[in-house]
Amino acid sequence: MNQQTGVNFGASIKDAVIAGLLALIVFGPIVGVLLDGYDFSARPGDLATIVAVVMFGRFVISIFVQSDVGRKFLYRHAMKEDGVTVTAPDYKSKMYYILPIVIVIGLLVPFVATKYILTVVILGLIYVLLGLGLNIVVGLAGLLDLGFVGFYAIGAYGLALGYEYLGLGFWSMLPIAAVMAAIAGAILGFPVLRMHGDYLAIVTLGFGEIIRLVLTNWTEFTHGPNGVSAPLPTLFGLEFQRRSREGTPFHEFFGLPFDSAYKYMFVYLILFVVVLAVLYVKHRLTRMPIGRAWEALREDEIACRSLGLNHVLVKLSAFMLGASTGGIAGVFFATYQGFVNPSSFTFFESALILAIVVLGGMGSTLGVVIAAFVLTVMPEMLREFADYRVLMFGILMVVMMIWKPRGLVRVTRKGFATRKGAVK
Amino acid sequence: MSQENILEVENLVMHFGGIKALNDVTFNIKRGSVSALIGPNGAGKTTVFNCLTGFYKATGGSILLNAGNKQTSVVKVLGEKFKGSDFINPAAFAERVKYKMFGGSHLVNRAGLARTFQNIRLFKEMSVIENLLVAQHMSVQRSMISGILNTASFKNSEEAALRKAFYWLEVVHLTEFANRLAGELSYGQQRRLEIARSMCTNPEIICLDEPAAGLNPSETEALASMIRVLRDEHNTTVLLIEHDMGMVMNISDYIVVLDHGEVIAKGGPDDIKSNPKVIAAYLGAEEGEEVSL
Numbered sequence: 001m002n003q004q005t006g007v008n009f010g011a012s013i014k015d016a017v018i019a020g021l022l023a024l025i026v027f028g029p030i031v032g033v034l035l036d037g038y039d040f041s042a043r044p045g046d047l048a049t050i051v052a053v054v055m056f057g058r059f060v061i062s063i064f065v066q067s068d069v070g071r072k073f074l075y076r077h078a079m080k081e082d083g084v085t086v087t088a089p090d091y092k093s094k095m096y097y098i099l100p101i102v103i104v105i106g107l108l109v110p111f112v113a114t115k116y117i118l119t120v121v122i123l124g125l126i127y128v129l130l131g132l133g134l135n136i137v138v139g140l141a142g143l144l145d146l147g148f149v150g151f152y153a154i155g156a157y158g159l160a161l162g163y164e165y166l167g168l169g170f171w172s173m174l175p176i177a178a179v180m181a182a183i184a185g186a187i188l189g190f191p192v193l194r195m196h197g198d199y200l201a202i203v204t205l206g207f208g209e210i211i212r213l214v215l216t217n218w219t220e221f222t223h224g225p226n227g228v229s230a231p232l233p234t235l236f237g238l239e240f241q242r243r244s245r246e247g248t249p250f251h252e253f254f255g256l257p258f259d260s261a262y263k264y265m266f267v268y269l270i271l272f273v274v275v276l277a278v279l280y281v282k283h284r285l286t287r288m289p290i291g292r293a294w295e296a297l298r299e300d301e302i303a304c305r306s307l308g309l310n311h312v313l314v315k316l317s318a319f320m321l322g323a324s325t326g327g328i329a330g331v332f333f334a335t336y337q338g339f340v341n342p343s344s345f346t347f348f349e350s351a352l353i354l355a356i357v358v359l360g361g362m363g364s365t366l367g368v369v370i371a372a373f374v375l376t377v378m379p380e381m382l383r384e385f386a387d388y389r390v391l392m393f394g395i396l397m398v399v400m401m402i403w404k405p406r407g408l409v410r411v412t413r414k415g416f417a418t419r420k421g422a423v424k
Numbered sequence: 425m426s427q428e429n430i431l432e433v434e435n436l437v438m439h440f441g442g443i444k445a446l447n448d449v450t451f452n453i454k455r456g457s458v459s460a461l462i463g464p465n466g467a468g469k470t471t472v473f474n475c476l477t478g479f480y481k482a483t484g485g486s487i488l489l490n491a492g493n494k495q496t497s498v499v500k501v502l503g504e505k506f507k508g509s510d511f512i513n514p515a516a517f518a519e520r521v522k523y524k525m526f527g528g529s530h531l532v533n534r535a536g537l538a539r540t541f542q543n544i545r546l547f548k549e550m551s552v553i554e555n556l557l558v559a560q561h562m563s564v565q566r567s568m569i570s571g572i573l574n575t576a577s578f579k580n581s582e583e584a585a586l587r588k589a590f591y592w593l594e595v596v597h598l599t600e601f602a603n604r605l606a607g608e609l610s611y612g613q614q615r616r617l618e619i620a621r622s623m624c625t626n627p628e629i630i631c632l633d634e635p636a637a638g639l640n641p642s643e644t645e646a647l648a649s650m651i652r653v654l655r656d657e658h659n660t661t662v663l664l665i666e667h668d669m670g671m672v673m674n675i676s677d678y679i680v681v682l683d684h685g686e687v688i689a690k691g692g693p694d695d696i697k698s699n700p701k702v703i704a705a706y707l708g709a710e711e712g713e714e715v716s717l
Contacts, residue, residue: 086551086603281572288571288578289557289564292550296558299547306477306541307559308533308625310526415603416553421591 012062019058023051085410089417095366106272110265118264122336124376125271126329131356131368132278133325138354139363140291141318142298143193144201147208148353150188151181151323153345155330157215160228160340170233174331181327182320189319193312196301208350215342227341230334232263233270240266264336271332278325282365285321287414294318295363355393359400361407370408430455430490430629430661431476431537437484438471438685445471446685449485453629453678458655458662460672462696463682464705469665470542472682473633476663477539478502478529491536491628501535503527534562538627540618542634542665548607552598552617555606556589559624592620595653597646612643616650623654629661630654636668644668648675673697681705 032047033040064070110118130152137145158177162168168176192203215222222228232240239249240263285291293314297304301311334340356375360367379389431453438446446468453459461469474480476487478498487498503524510517547555565571565581593599596616601609606617615635622630636644648671654660666672672679673693681689681696683705689696696702
């Protein structure tokens with residue numbers, strides 16, 4: 001590097017002034033003017049503070065990138081190779097050491113965490129499931145699905161309505177909801193999967209909205225916007241309520257004092273096991289013929305057809321497996337909330353799940369897990385800034401697209417040891 | 425059904441709107457031969473290929489493929505319009521519905537015809553070896569349960585697929601690149617990988633669309649010997665489109681010349697070299713002028 005080494009303060013001041021002017025334009029109408037009925041009052045003090053903060057921040061960053069440390073930092077990030085890599089055949093993932101630790105910590109969480117933290121973690125895990133499901137469709141098979149929340153709704157309402165009309169509990173609905181969502185995926189998928197890209201996105205978007213509108217308007221069946229209550233899971237028939245209608249409740253059976261946190265602990269533990277199982281299945285799928293076919297389809301559909309792969313069935317299988325994972329997530333959501341109504345299944349949810357997949361890195365399992373926690377736990381931690389949540393969401397996305405356009409975690413592919421070739 | 429001809433194309437017609445891309449194209453490809461389809465640019469060579477491999481639905485005519493001990497009609501497996509007689513004959517009706525719903529060019533490949541593309545179509549973000557594993561999709565253990573549980577039968581099937589993939593990598597001299605991404609390979613390597621990938625589907629006839637395009641003379645030479653290996657050691661019939669006349673004349677047993685969507689000449693290399701119609705089509709020359717091939 002042969003650039004000049006000193007720090008050019010004049011340029012930094014110029015940067016700061018430009019940033020300050022931009023901040024004035026952006027925040028002037030938002031912060032500087034406070035509406036009060038039909039009147040308004042100017043708030044120059046607040047505006048000045050924000051502009052000063054922006055200018056100071058820009059000045060510090062400008063100085064930093066001119067320093068040696070800053071230059072190295074920029075250089076490192078500019079050189080970042082973000083593409084896919086193939087691991088060496090004898091490569092051993094660090095996950096073999098990290099995973100057992102995560103499992104132990106995960107199993108300890110319900111016994112040390114407060115009820116509030118537990119509920120937040122449960123929500124995070126539900127989004128991990130949703131992210132993994134959509135990751136099959138978008139990340140692996142490359143089908144842009146904007147209506148994924150529809151399958152989530154089918155799972156959630158499946159539990160609530162199955163309990164109300166058929167008396168089916170959590171344990172029977174868990175597999176049934178997965179099958180129901182998969183069938184819904186197939187019904188949606190078969191006619192539309194001959195479409196590509198944008199057209200598919202629009203149709204799936206419509207599907208998500210249709211499900212929500214049906215749930216809202218078919219009042220005699222779904223109770224419309226009033227919602228339906230959903231049952232809690234039972235431990236071999238033991239219920240987690242204070243009073244049980246039939247049989248003894250959980251706390252009485254074990255002689256414990258009643259605590260409403262027990263049900264969350266139980267939901268958490270089941271969910272944790274299910275997430276681990278789904279992660280394992282997901283991991284296997286990418287190493288199976290079907291997983292390879294999905295990725296091949298994402299890369300080149302015409303080449304796939306020329307190799308004897310039925311592209312419609314391959315797409316359909318991705319759609320169905322993704323949807324069934326979404327259905328399972330829905331069942332957990334319903335049992336955790338104890339109540340479902342259509343307002344939980346808006347387009348914003350679909351966008352959030354898609355953001356999880358994009359943020360984590362298309363096709364990366366680890367990335368989806370991390371992104372799901374970031375995007376669900378962070379808003380909880382930043383409750384005070386709830387008004388700025390969407391703004392922060394946007395900033396996060398912009399920053400990611402600049403520095404990590406391919407997602408948080410780089411996708412790696414398994415390498416194979418060279419062996420003697422032979423034809424049967 | 426003729427065992428001598430692996431491919432029988434009769435009166436093939438292909439119209440795009442008002443444009444007649446192919447007009448009554450008729451030719452037969454003998455089993456175990458290396459045949460070439462040549463012609464000036466825009467003559468309809470790739471259109472013939474796309475019809476043969478099921479990427480275009482021919483407007484008229486028939487394409488019969490005699491492979492895998494049965495006869496496949498390429499036009500039929502793509503799904504045809506219903507005919508009046510179908511409503512009387514339930515079996516024919518069911519078959520047509522089946523092909524309409526699940527038919528397509530993948531069935532042509534499963535019947536024993538593989539192809540490569542003029543503009544290379546590899547799975548660029550997958551490794552070289554995975555490209556070959558995808559091609560073996562129909563012959564590996566695809567059961568969901570045995571794959572998730574990683575059973576012995578699944579492992580055996582994967583191992584056999586890997587062995588076959590490495591075999592074909594050896595044939596095309598790409599073994600050392602097995603764990604590279606397909607998109608990182610050089611142009612010539614990508615062309616060879618595409619041929620290896622098509623061969624992994626166990627075809628009886630392989631259609632190569634301009635395999636020598638963009639290759640240097642020594643690579644072209646290597647390609648020609650590779651094509652002979654395909655025919656001699658694997659009993660694969662080869663049909664190729666090519667502009668490199670030196671190579672075409674060198675390796676082909678039979679040549680079909682197309683011009684303006686019509687077959688203007690068929691025969692061995694020597695007949696074609698001296699055919700005045702072919703010379704005229706290529707050079708627009710007066711008859712009698714010498715052409716160096």
